[in-house]
Amino acid sequence: MKIIAVATKDLIRFTRSLFLIGMVLVVPLLLTGLIYFAFGSMAGGGTSMIAIKVGVVNHDALPAESPLDAPLGTSIHDMFFDESVKSWIAAGDYADEPAARAALNAQEIGVAVIIPKTFSEDYLAGKTGTVITILQDPTLTIGPTVVRDMVTALLDGVAGGGIANKVIGERLAANGQNFEAALIPAVFEQYAAWYADFQRALFHTPEKAALVVISPAGSGEAAKPMQGMMGLVFAGQLIFFSFFTGAYAMNSILQESEEGTLARMFTTPTNRTAILSGKFLAVFFIVMIQGVVLIAAGRILFGIHWGQPVSVMLSLAGQMTASVGLAVLLVSFIKTSKQAGFVFGGALTMLGMLSGLFSTNINMPAAFAALGNFTPQGWVLKAWKLTLASQPAGEILLPFIVLVAMGLVMFIIGANMFRKRFA
Amino acid sequence: MIRIFDLATKDLLQIVRDKRSLVFLIAMPIVFTLFMGFAYRGDGAEEPIDARIALGWVNEDGDGALSTQLYDLLSNSDSVKLVVLSADSVEESLRKGDVAGVLVVPAGYSQAMTASPLRLTLVADLNSTNGQSLFQLLRAPLTQLASSVEIARLGAETVGKAGDVTELDAAFAAAAQAWTEVDSAALIHVEMAVAEEAGSWYGDNPYNQASPGILVMFAILGLVSSAQILVSERKLRTLQRMITTSLRPWQIVGGHLLAMFAIVFFQIVLLVIFGQLLLGVDYARQPLAILMISIAFGLWIASMGLLIGTIAKDDTQVVLASLMAMFLFSAMGGTWFPIETTSGAFAAISKAMPSAWAMNGYQNILIRGLGVGSAWQPIAILLAFALGFFALAVWRFRRMELV
Numbered sequence: 001m002k003i004i005a006v007a008t009k010d011l012i013r014f015t016r017s018l019f020l021i022g023m024v025l026v027v028p029l030l031l032t033g034l035i036y037f038a039f040g041s042m043a044g045g046g047t048s049m050i051a052i053k054v055g056v057v058n059h060d061a062l063p064a065e066s067p068l069d070a071p072l073g074t075s076i077h078d079m080f081f082d083e084s085v086k087s088w089i090a091a092g093d094y095a096d097e098p099a100a101r102a103a104l105n106a107q108e109i110g111v112a113v114i115i116p117k118t119f120s121e122d123y124l125a126g127k128t129g130t131v132i133t134i135l136q137d138p139t140l141t142i143g144p145t146v147v148r149d150m151v152t153a154l155l156d157g158v159a160g161g162g163i164a165n166k167v168i169g170e171r172l173a174a175n176g177q178n179f180e181a182a183l184i185p186a187v188f189e190q191y192a193a194w195y196a197d198f199q200r201a202l203f204h205t206p207e208k209a210a211l212v213v214i215s216p217a218g219s220g221e222a223a224k225p226m227q228g229m230m231g232l233v234f235a236g237q238l239i240f241f242s243f244f245t246g247a248y249a250m251n252s253i254l255q256e257s258e259e260g261t262l263a264r265m266f267t268t269p270t271n272r273t274a275i276l277s278g279k280f281l282a283v284f285f286i287v288m289i290q291g292v293v294l295i296a297a298g299r300i301l302f303g304i305h306w307g308q309p310v311s312v313m314l315s316l317a318g319q320m321t322a323s324v325g326l327a328v329l330l331v332s333f334i335k336t337s338k339q340a341g342f343v344f345g346g347a348l349t350m351l352g353m354l355s356g357l358f359s360t361n362i363n364m365p366a367a368f369a370a371l372g373n374f375t376p377q378g379w380v381l382k383a384w385k386l387t388l389a390s391q392p393a394g395e396i397l398l399p400f401i402v403l404v405a406m407g408l409v410m411f412i413i414g415a416n417m418f419r420k421r422f423a
Numbered sequence: 424m425i426r427i428f429d430l431a432t433k434d435l436l437q438i439v440r441d442k443r444s445l446v447f448l449i450a451m452p453i454v455f456t457l458f459m460g461f462a463y464r465g466d467g468a469e470e471p472i473d474a475r476i477a478l479g480w481v482n483e484d485g486d487g488a489l490s491t492q493l494y495d496l497l498s499n500s501d502s503v504k505l506v507v508l509s510a511d512s513v514e515e516s517l518r519k520g521d522v523a524g525v526l527v528v529p530a531g532y533s534q535a536m537t538a539s540p541l542r543l544t545l546v547a548d549l550n551s552t553n554g555q556s557l558f559q560l561l562r563a564p565l566t567q568l569a570s571s572v573e574i575a576r577l578g579a580e581t582v583g584k585a586g587d588v589t590e591l592d593a594a595f596a597a598a599a600q601a602w603t604e605v606d607s608a609a610l611i612h613v614e615m616a617v618a619e620e621a622g623s624w625y626g627d628n629p630y631n632q633a634s635p636g637i638l639v640m641f642a643i644l645g646l647v648s649s650a651q652i653l654v655s656e657r658k659l660r661t662l663q664r665m666i667t668t669s670l671r672p673w674q675i676v677g678g679h680l681l682a683m684f685a686i687v688f689f690q691i692v693l694l695v696i697f698g699q700l701l702l703g704v705d706y707a708r709q710p711l712a713i714l715m716i717s718i719a720f721g722l723w724i725a726s727m728g729l730l731i732g733t734i735a736k737d738d739t740q741v742v743l744a745s746l747m748a749m750f751l752f753s754a755m756g757g758t759w760f761p762i763e764t765t766s767g768a769f770a771a772i773s774k775a776m777p778s779a780w781a782m783n784g785y786q787n788i789l790i791r792g793l794g795v796g797s798a799w800q801p802i803a804i805l806l807a808f809a810l811g812f813f814a815l816a817v818w819r820f821r822r823m824e825l826v
Contacts, residue, residue, distance in 0.1 A: 210541050
C-alpha cells in the first residue's frame with residue numbers, strides 16, 4: 001500500500017507539471033500533426049501536392065515531308081498543358097532558353113523543358129545526337145523526375161508507334177501482302193489509343209492496371225504507402241518521447257533529494273525499497289498512460305492502423321519496460337538534476353538517432369541500420385515496425401523478450417546504484 | 424551603449440559557464456549534421472557496389488513466351504536485381520529483407536496474347552523507399568512487354584490472322600527485338616540550373632542540404648540558454664533591481680538582445696566554418712551574402728528568444744516553448760523534408776515562415792549557385808520578422824515591469 005501511495009503522490013505531481021504534460025503529450029502530437037499536415041492529405045488518395053511549375057520552350061518544326069501530322073515537340077508541349085494534368089502541373093510557355101533559365105533562377109518555375117528545332121527531323125531520321133534538355137532547380141527532386149518520366153513515356157509511346165509500323169510492315173511482307181501507306185495513320189492511331197489507356201490504367205486505375213501492388217501482410221488489399229509512412233513517423237515519436245518521459249519522470253528522485261523531501265521520507269517507517277519502488281512504479285504508469293493516449297490519438301486523429309491488438313500490447317509493454325529500465329539506469333549516473341538536461345537531451349537524442357528513430361523513412365546504410373540492434377530504442381522500433389505491418393504476436397515475441405531482458409538488466413543495475421547512494 | 428555591452432557580456436559569461444549550453448550549442452548540431460549527411464549519402468564507399476534493388480521473381484507461368492521475355496528484360500536491367508523465389512518463400516524473403524518486393528507472374532500469363540489483359544502482382548512494402556521505387560522501375564519493362572503484345576495483336580489482325588498463335592508469336596518476337604534497340608532516355612539530357620559550375624552541387628554533396636538545414640534548426644534551439652537568463656533574472660528579482668538603477672529599460676532589452684544575437688551568431692559562424700572546412704560545403708563562394716543572411720537570421724532568432732524570455736515564467740516553459748518553436752519552424756521551413764513533397768496548403772503556409780526564407784537564402788548560394796542579389800529578398804523578410812518579434816517582446820517587457 002505504501003508503494004501505491006508513493007506512486008500516486010508522484011503521479012499527481014507529474015500531472016501538475018506543465019512541462020511534463022507538454023513533452024509527454026503535446027509535443028509528440030504536434031510533431032506528428034505537422035507531418036500529417038504536410039503529407040496526410042495524400043494518405044487518403046488525394047493529390048493535393050504542390051503543383052510542379054514547368055516552363056516549356058518548343059522550337060521543334062517538322063521537316064518538309066514527314067509522316068507525322070505535328071512535330072513531336074508539339075505533343076510534348078501539349079502534354080504539359082493538358083486538362084488532365086492541370087491539378088499537379090502548372091505549365092507556361094517561354095520564348096527561349098535564356099528566358100527559361102531566368103525564370104528558373106527567379107524560382108518562378110522548377111523545371112524547364114527545352115525542345116530544339118530539329119528534334120522531330122533528327123528523330124525520324126534515326127539520329128541520336130539531338131536531345132531534349134530538362135533544366136531543373138537543383139533543390140528539387142520529385143518535380144524534375146516526374147517531368148523526365150512524362151517525356152520518356154511520351155517518347156516511348158512514339159517509339160512504340162514506330163515499332164508497330166515496322167513490325168506490321170514486316171508481317172505483311174512475310175504473309176505476301178503489301179503494306180499500304182494509308183495504313184500508317186490508322187496503325188499509329190490505334191496504337192496511340194491503346195498506349196494512352198495502358199499508361200492511364202497503370203497509374204490511376206488499379207483494377208485495370210497491368211501491375212497491382214499489394215502489401216506483404218495484406219490479403220490482397222492495395223498498399224497505402226502514406227498511411228504506412230505516418231504510422232512509422234508516429235511510432236518514432238512515440239518511442240523517443242516514451243524514453244524521454246521515463247527519464248524526466250525518474251528525475252523526480254533527484255529533485256526530491258535536492259529539495260530534502262526524499263531524506264525526510266527515508267526517516268519515516270516506510271522502508272527505502274518501498275519508497276524507491278513507488279517512484280519506479282509512478283514512472284512506469286506515466287509511460288504507460290502516455291503510450292495508451294498517444295496510440296489512441298494516432299488512431300483517432302491520424303487514422304493510423306496500429307495492427308493486431310495483441311501485437312500492439314506486446315510492443316507497448318516492451319517499450320514501457322525498456323524505457324523505465326533505461327530511465328533508472330541513466331538517472332542513477334546523474335548527481336544533480338541540473339545535469340539531467342544534458343543527459344536527457346544529449347544521450348537520449350543520440351541513442352534515438354543511432355536507433356533510426358529520426359530516419360524511419362530513409363534508406364539508411366546497412367552498417368548504420370545494424371547499430372539499432374545495440375540500443376533499446378532500436379528494438380522497440382523493430383517491434384513497432386512489425387506491429388504496424390500487421391504481423392501476428394508470434395513475430396513480436398523476439399523483440400518483446402529482448403526488450404524485457406534489456407529493461408530488467410538496466411533496471412537492476414540502476415536500482416542497485418540508487419540503493420547504494422541512498423543507503 | 425557601453426551599458427548594453429556590459430549587460431550583454433554578463434549574459435554571455437553566464438551562458439558560457441554552463442557546460443550544458445555548450446553541448447546544445449556546439450556538439451549536438453555538429454553530430455546531427457554529420458548524421459543527416461551520412462544518412463543521405465550512404466556509407467560513402469569509394470568502390471562501386473551493386474546498387475540495384477533486389478526484386479523477387481515468382482514465375483507460375485513456366486516457360487511461357489511473355490514470362491520469359493519479362494525475365495530477360497528484368498535480368499538486363501541496371502536498376503533491379505532478380506532473385507528467383509518459390510511462391511511459399513515470398514513472405515519470409517520480404518520479412519528478412521532479402522528482397523524489397525516480389526513480382527508474381529501468374530499461371531497462364533503468356534496466354535494473355537490471345538485472351539485476357541496482362542496483369543501482374545507486385546508484393547512490396549511501400550513504407551520503404553526501395554519498395555516505392557520498384558513500382559516506378561517496373562513501369563518501363565512492363566510497358567515494353569505489353570506494347571509488344573499489343574503490336575502482335577495489331578499485326579495479326581492486319582494480316583487477317585487474328586488469334587493465330589504462330590503469327591502472334593512471330594510478331595511478338597519481332598516487336599520485342601525492336602524494343603531492345605529503343606532508348607528514349609538517351610534522347611533526354613537533364614541539367615541542373617546553376618548559375619556557375621562548381622566542384623560539387625547537391626547531387627554530389629548531401630551536406631549542401633544537411634548543413635544549412637541543421638544550422639537553421641539548432642539556431643532556434645540555441646535561444647533556450649539566452650532566454651533562460653531573462654527568466655532567471657525575473658525570478659530572482661535581479662531584473663527588478665536593474666530597473667531601479669540608472670539603466671534604462673531599452674538598454675536592458677538591448678543588452679539581452681545583443682547577448683542572444685551574439686550566441687546565435689557565434690553558433691551559426693561555427694557551423695558555417697565546420698561545414699566549409701570539414702564537409703566541403705562552399706559557404707565561402709559568396710561570403711558577403713552568407714554573412715548578411717546569417718546576421719538577419721540571427722536577429723530574428725534573438726528577437727524570438729527575447730519574446731519567449733518575456734512570456735515564460737520558468738526554465739521549463741522556456742525549454743518547452745523553444746522546442747515547440749524549433750519543431751514548428753523547422754518542419755515548416757523545409758529543414759526536415761523538401762517543401763516540394765508536401766501538400767499545397769502546407770507549402771503555401773511555409774512561404775510565411777522565416778525559417779523557410781533563411782533556408783531559401785542559403786540554398787540560393789550553396790545549391791543554386793546564385794549571387795548576392797539572390798539574398799536580398801530573404802534578408803528583407805527575415806529583418807521584417809525580427810522587427811515584428813522585437814516589437815512584441817518590447818511590448819511584453821513593458822507589461823512585465825508593471826507586475
